[in-house]
Amino acid sequence: MAIVARRFGATDGRVRTPDGGEHYIFGFVDLTGVPEEEIFARRGRAQLPGPLLEADEGDEVFLTLTNLGMPTRPDLDDSHTIHWHGFPNQIPLWDGVPEASLSVPVGRDFVYYYRPRDPGTYMYHCHFEPVEHIQMGMVGPLIVRPALEKRPEFAGRRFAYNDPTTEYDREYLVFVTELDADAHAAVAGVQGFDWTEYRPEYWLLNGRSYPDTVRSGPELPRQPYSGLIFASPGEKVLLRCVNLGYQQHSLTILGITLRVVGVDAQPLRGKNGEDLSYYKNTLYFAGGQTMDVIFTAPEPGVYPLFNRNYHKNTNAGRTFGGMVSEVRVE
Amino acid sequence: MATVDLWAKEGYLSTPDGNSIYFWGFAAAADAPAQLPGPLLLARAGERVTVNLTNLLAVPVSLVFSGQGRIEAGGGPARPQYDPDGRLFSFTDVAAPDGGTMSYSFTPAFPGTFLYHSGANPPVQVPMGLYGALVVRPADYDPALPAYKTAYGFGTGTEFDREYLLVTGEIDPELHRATAAGTPYPIHRFKPRYWTLNGRCAPDTMLPDGVAHLPHQPRGAMIMAQPGERVLLRYAGAGVDSHPLHPHGNHTRIVGLDGRLLQNGTADLSYKRFTVLVNPGQTYDQIFQWSGLGFTPENPIPTVLPNIRNLAVGEAGWTMWSGSPYLGRKGDIPVGVVSYNEAGEYHFMLHSHEEVKITNWGEFPGGMMTMIAIFSSLDPGVGVLT
Numbered sequence: 149m150a151i152v153a154r155r156f157g158a159t160d161g162r163v164r165t166p167d168g169g170e171h172y173i174f175g176f177v178d179l180t181g182v183p184e185e186e187i188f189a190r191r192g193r194a195q196l197p198g199p200l201l202e203a204d205e206g207d208e209v210f211l212t213l214t215n216l217g218m219p220t221r222p223d224l225d226d227s228h229t230i231h232w233h234g235f236p237n238q239i240p241l242w243d244g245v246p247e248a249s250l251s252v253p254v255g256r257d258f259v260y261y262y263r264p265r266d267p268g269t270y271m272y273h274c275h276f277e278p279v280e281h282i283q284m285g286m287v288g289p290l291i292v293r294p295a296l297e298k299r300p301e302f303a304g305r306r307f308a309y310n311d312p313t314t315e316y317d318r319e320y321l322v323f324v325t326e327l328d329a330d331a332h333a334a335v336a337g338v339q340g341f342d343w344t345e346y347r348p349e350y351w352l353l354n355g356r357s358y359p360d361t362v363r364s365g366p367e368l369p370r371q372p373y374s375g376l377i378f379a380s381p382g383e384k385v386l387l388r389c390v391n392l393g394y395q396q397h398s399l400t401i402l403g404i405t406l407r408v409v410g411v412d413a414q415p416l417r418g419k420n421g422e423d424l425s426y427y428k429n430t431l432y433f434a435g436g437q438t439m440d441v442i443f444t445a446p447e448p449g450v451y452p453l454f455n456r457n458y459h460k461n462t463n464a465g466r467t468f469g470g471m472v473s474e475v476r477v478e
Numbered sequence: 479m480a481t482v483d484l485w486a487k488e489g490y491l492s493t494p495d496g497n498s499i500y501f502w503g504f505a506a507a508a509d510a511p512a513q514l515p516g517p518l519l520l521a522r523a524g525e526r527v528t529v530n531l532t533n534l535l536a537v538p539v540s541l542v543f544s545g546q547g548r549i550e551a552g553g554g555p556a557r558p559q560y561d562p563d564g565r566l567f568s569f570t571d572v573a574a575p576d577g578g579t580m581s582y583s584f585t586p587a588f589p590g591t592f593l594y595h596s597g598a599n600p601p602v603q604v605p606m607g608l609y610g611a612l613v614v615r616p617a618d619y620d621p622a623l624p625a626y627k628t629a630y631g632f633g634t635g636t637e638f639d640r641e642y643l644l645v646t647g648e649i650d651p652e653l654h655r656a657t658a659a660g661t662p663y664p665i666h667r668f669k670p671r672y673w674t675l676n677g678r679c680a681p682d683t684m685l686p687d688g689v690a691h692l693p694h695q696p697r698g699a700m701i702m703a704q705p706g707e708r709v710l711l712r713y714a715g716a717g718v719d720s721h722p723l724h725p726h727g728n729h730t731r732i733v734g735l736d737g738r739l740l741q742n743g744t745a746d747l748s749y750k751r752f753t754v755l756v757n758p759g760q761t762y763d764q765i766f767q768w769s770g771l772g773f774t775p776e777n778p779i780p781t782v783l784p785n786i787r788n789l790a791v792g793e794a795g796w797t798m799w800s801g802s803p804y805l806g807r808k809g810d811i812p813v814g815v816v817s818y819n820e821a822g823e824y825h826f827m828l829h830s831h832e833e834v835k836i837t838n839w840g841e842f843p844g845g846m847m848t849m850i851a852i853f854s855s856l857d858p859g860v861g862v863l864t
């Protein structure tokens with residue numbers, strides 16, 4: 149059991165799409181370990197998705213949220229929160245719902261405390277005017293690692309759950325959202341937006357749309373998570389899939405069958421220990437759901453990962469784009 | 479139950495942003511208002527149910543009961559209805575317009591949560607509001623005996639302390655306007671602007687049952703319980719869209735799907751989720767339990783609660799927060815903020831995670847959202863389905 153102390157800033161920034169588009173976002177920036185006098189300089193540098201929050205089962209997590217304000221929209225004095233989506237038995241103080249406890253105004257800090265007991269893949273997001281703040285980019289991935297990894301007989305091995313059959317060699321994040329450029333432009337331009345007209349034309353995997361998903365260099369500093377998945381033949385690969393969009397998505401990897409071992413941070417085990425994991429070629433999931441899937445890497449090659457709702461494999465109508473990436477077995 | 483009378487009538491729904499929307503719904507009596515959803519039908523497995531429909535609308539209306547076999551209508555087996563050209567216009571026998579009647583009867587074979595709705599021109603009549611829920615009690619149901627106060631019968635692991643029903647729906651005001659005006663509406667362009675739980679949009683979902691200013695939407699959607707209690711949450715997807723419903727506070731355990739116990743012989747197939755996708759026509763029976771983290775004034779939280787002057791509480795002018803981290807306690811709330819917190823209870827949001835749907839025509843807060851309130855002590859009469 150360790151103490152995990154992290155600090156996230158809430159601010160704004162810009163992301164790019166491969167068609168040359170630039171889009172105004174709200175989001176989080178990692179301030180962990182950043183000296184106090186350098187915090188101000190992190191304004192306007194939000195990343196999409198937000199920094200990975202991870203902890204081991206039983207850790208004590210102290211997560212400070214600092215509202216840095218929006219340099220591009222200084223008129224906007226919105227508060228923010230962090231909602232750990234799916235945290236069992238939470239109390240309102242740390243649940244991040246402004247209507248049910250409190251939120252963090254510009255220039256202020258608040259410490260959220262979590263002692264996670266259930267391993268799995270979660271998500272976090274701001275819950276202040278969530279239809280706007282989530283779409284604007286205040287979203288991030290969250291992983292709780294099982295206590296099993298700390299048992300001496302499993303030293304150095306990695307598992308998704310407290311279940312030896314969920315062992316893996318490599319893990320990747322598949323974090324899916326959408327981007328409606330009109331909504332982002334309206335927020336940037338201090339215009340109203342009718343959210344019932346939400347109609348995204350970019351579909352993002354780890355905050356990027358194809359072909360940016362298959363870049364692995366440093367050229368996208370505000371979209372730091374590549375969508376590429378690497379493995380050697382025979383290795384077990386865990387994909388932690390998160391849907392934080394407002395649409396349902398259908399993910400598939402050509403030529404690779406996926407074993408679903410967990411859904412919503414719950415291992416697929418029956419009350420009496422029955423193995424309820426199952427195999428799928430397509431993962432269909434809705435906003436606010438997560439799935440943990442494991443596959444064994446096949447022979448060397450490139451295996452496309454894409455959204456089987458083919459219209460989501462586009463950037464503003466142009467093929468290929470959007471939610472497309474690659475599994476590279478080499 | 480045995481016999482229930484329903485009237486198909488017109489009425490007006492009210493939305494929190496001030497809209498009044500013409501709709502069609504079922505009423506419990508000739509002189510009672512049409513309601514959304516229609517009156518809850520409570521039945522018992524193995525006991526005959528008869529529903530007498532009187533249709534006061536100007537179009538034929540019928541009734542469909544999901545998950546029920548061998549439905550009789552007008553004394554014989556219920557049959558699809560065709561117009562003179564041989565084209566289907568109703569899944570079952572209809573009550574004729576302007577006062578016609580039809581009597582339906584069936585014997586529910588299984589306990590669980592089901593839907594009923596009009597089977598006549600359902601692409602229009604269901605979104606217009608002609609739907610409701612049917613809850614079938616197990617044959618051995620006895621709320622006085624904890625082991626028999628269950629969703630699926632003694633020994634099925636579905637005992638509950640309180641129960642709540644959430645029926646999902648969508649409203650495209652244009653459909654309702656066109657229907658009232660008798661003008662064409664392109665049903666394939668259905669575009670909801672409101673999303674409802676029990677016929678109400680947030681924040682009206684959090685108001686009590688039967689509030690005077692919502693005569694056509696008598697059913698609240700607030701979930702209330704004590705720590706550790708087993709809360710049976712019944713979701714029913716009455717509309718035409720799918721909704722990922724996400725409760726804060728804890729996962730739910732899904733014990734029944736479409737009115738069937740998730741059990742195969744001795745194998746338990748129940749599962750826990752933090753979001754379930756409620757699809758059209760689908761129902762979920764779930765057990766929600768919130769036990770907390772054990773913090774009390776004697777075992778205090780490990781963080782310092784900052785001065786509320788430095789934080790934002792009730793920026794919208796109101797809050798559900800108690801001002802205290804501890805259940806059953808109250809703390810400071812900024813001056814000028816209206817607190818709807820009664821007794822230091824905790825509030826957890828329950829909402830569609832397609833966040834567009836927690837707006838009223840684009841404005842947050844609204845739509846398919848409510849709260850789960852955990853009270854340190856709560857009257858046993860709360861959370862009883864009637």
Ligand SMILES: [Cu+2]
Pocket residue numbers: 158227228229274275276281286
């Ligand atoms: Cu925010």
Ligand SMILES: [Cu+2]
Pocket residue numbers: 231233273436724831
């Ligand atoms: Cu969430």
